[in-house]
Amino acid sequence: MRNFLAFIRRFRVLLFFALLQGFALTVYFTFSNYPRSQYLTTASDVSGTIMDWRNDITKHFALSGSNKQLQYENRWLREQLLANKLSLLAPVGIDSVVIKKEDFVQRFEYIPGGIISSSFNRRNNYFTLNIGSKQGVKRGMGVISSKGVVGVIHNVSEHFSVIKSCLTKDINVDIMINNSGEPGFLKWNGGDPRRGSMAGVSNDRSIKKWSKIVTRGKSGIFPRGIPVGMVEKSTPVEGYPIWDVTILFAENYRTVQYVYVIKNIMKTEQELLEATIPPDPAEE
């Protein structure tokens, strides 16, 4: 016992250092995968409010750009309205091809929000949103802007939430090449915030340069067909039958400000149904 106390006294500085260091490293390595609380992030009330104040000042610098972007988006949505289209198939008055409102149910809802704090030069970049659980945001929901995919909700508090952006190591959004339907996963290798990569594309089909890459919508986080970017180049990986595809992102993550959080109304239904699939005995 005396020896033990002497040991503690001798190495007390090192032990205190190791204790604090252990805490910091535990927080660092577990929070990025399993966020248990929001106290040490910008989703907390204090940090969120400070970021909100800063955003109140800095958001005006990009005002004309964001206004223009919103106007373009409005124009595109307006052109989608059926009232602005002329039917080529059937003359007016024939019921069989008139699309009725009752034939559709809402599957995705969009919650508007603004990014109040972001980083884009670190290895894993998280954005802070000014909406939280009060507005209906939940962990795991997808986030898009008018140009493309932004990320997935990582951590939620009452009034703020943190997005795991596309500029993180393991974002793994399921995406596909628009024309061929070739599936893959979105990755980011660090360094360049304009370029990501697509993993798991088999090389038995050639990939056209500048073909569009969109979300696949398999897991129900994003609807199918949300733009991600374009194929910039594809190089063969030595020893594996896959392509290494470089993506030029559609969204410029440095300046993204206004986003929509996607709420999938039928997500629970899909998950419950998928849970009834019996496990594969070969995997066990």
Add this chain to the structure above:
Amino acid sequence: MRSFLKHIFRFAMFLVIQVLVLNQVELGAGTLIIIYPLFIFLLPVEINIFLLLFLAFALGISIDALSNTYGLHASSMLIFAYFRPIILKVFAPRDGYEPDVELNFYSMGYRWFFQTFGVLLLIHHFWFFLIELFRFDEAFYVFKLTVLSVPMSFALCILLQFLLIRKPSKGL
């Protein structure tokens, strides 16, 4: 009491500058200007090591909370604070440090400051990028980021001392 208030003010100032300004500065290739280690460096020499470690941890975790880095800054800050007494001992002047003199650019001379703070900043930045990337195949990238970031952080730390610290009059 006055020096206590001074350090409280500096704590807040370093926090605000780092989080609201420097974290948003993009210099390309993932580099980052980090100035807050200067706060720990400018604390008195004879400060209790436990207090030093605790202050480093507190400043680090505050920066983490405001920039979504989850303990990354706190960890590298602790490394800086832990190595500070060791490095100060290695580069101590022949008669030791005077107890009431603040260790800065003016009082200790540029050569001494360059050696001690330079070495400490190198350790700090290396640990920071090592933990941030944390992959063996990106080891070269860690060195690259360290080498690119340290000179910029160091230059800004020297510039900040011109603003923060009143130059002692020559008559003393």
